[in-house]
Amino acid sequence: MKYLDEYRDGRVAAKILSEIERVTTRPWTLMEVCGGQTHSIVKHGLDRMLPAPIELVHGPGCPVCVTPLEQIDKAHAIAARPDVTFTSFGDMLRVPGSHTDLLRLKSQGADVRIVYAPLDAVRLAQEHPEREVVFFAIGFETTAPANALAVTRAAALGVKNFSMLVSQVLVPPAIAAVLQSPGNRVQGFLGPGHVCTVVGYREYEALAAHYRVPIVITGFEPIDLLDGVLRTVRLLEAGTVQVQNQYSRVVTRAGNAAAQRLVWSAFEVGDRKWRGIGTIPKSGLRLRYELREFDAERRFEVGAMETLEPAACISGQILRGLKKPHDCPAFGSACTPERPLGATMVSAEGACAAYFAYGRHRLEATR
């Protein structure tokens, strides 16, 4: 496929790797922010191809992973109602809450459906006026425009039986939380390419300047990721604090202004809790007051939830780049993708699940 295949060419990858080797004079620790990038790096083994002084640690950018247990439990409480058709992206179905998961609820008779696009949930509501159709609106800035479109469309068309359970998170506050962690080792970032197609990277320039770290906005294919590493290492070696745009074929500095307007017509910034990390101020989006009738938490009066999170899990430290999956005694034994104990094992884009899926069970097999 055009714009994909050429970014998987092994000969180009070899050239970039030898250039990284040539420019590296000392150890550097880099973090890729986005879970999609983590998955691609582990799948292709890119971190193992890098010269030994370059370490990649994995970031908090997996929205499925960081959706707080309270929101998962609320989703389950709403989905279990006989009058509700609960719709979600496929990745949320296996995520365990305190007591159950959406797939198990479905097998017990709940009407749980996977949708490809949030707009499909609105259409489902129009086709079934007798049902309450709820959409689980999770994601980062990449997904926010599509989710905003669904709720503003429902409002415009007067689809009263549609509502959304919102768990939208933002990347820059999470990067700040990583950099403020005691014991932070991250010296440079591969920035989230698809998030930046929407929001651009001006906010990342402010982050880079404030924390004195280089950030390279990076794509998701192997060549993109290696190019992102090369550019970040060059900036680190030169002592230059800067934001570079590796993913310029789809990312511009200002981003997509029309998509941003759409997001702000539906959402406003609020505090959000991140699974494994805790509450990060101003790190999420909630529905604007004018759209409150489409807020599923309000409509179904799901209040505060008592949650049960396994104590053994170290996902909070993994999400902040302080530890790696094999540092956890439960990894691969008590905790597997089938029976995950916490955030980073619940989605294929979580660091633990990616390590498990690609056979990195032992310390000596990794770096």
Next chain:
Amino acid sequence: MCLAIPGKVIEVFEDRGLRMGRVDFGGTVKKACLEQLPEAGVGDYVLVHVGFALSVVDPAEAARTYRFLVELGQLDELHVPEGPA
């Protein structure tokens, strides 16, 4: 989750006031909302995430970045992608 895939716009149409497109992803055709990409037309490559087109792929930028990488080691036999197919 933030997976987004480039595909070629093969048709643009309206659905009750919403600008939509049919997008070809290497043989698989899906609908995508083009409302926030007024500049995208038939033949353009767009980056789509959960049924929503986020940005138009800039062929000149793609070629420039790629040529720069290829020139790292003067690999003459490598094909440098040009503009839209």
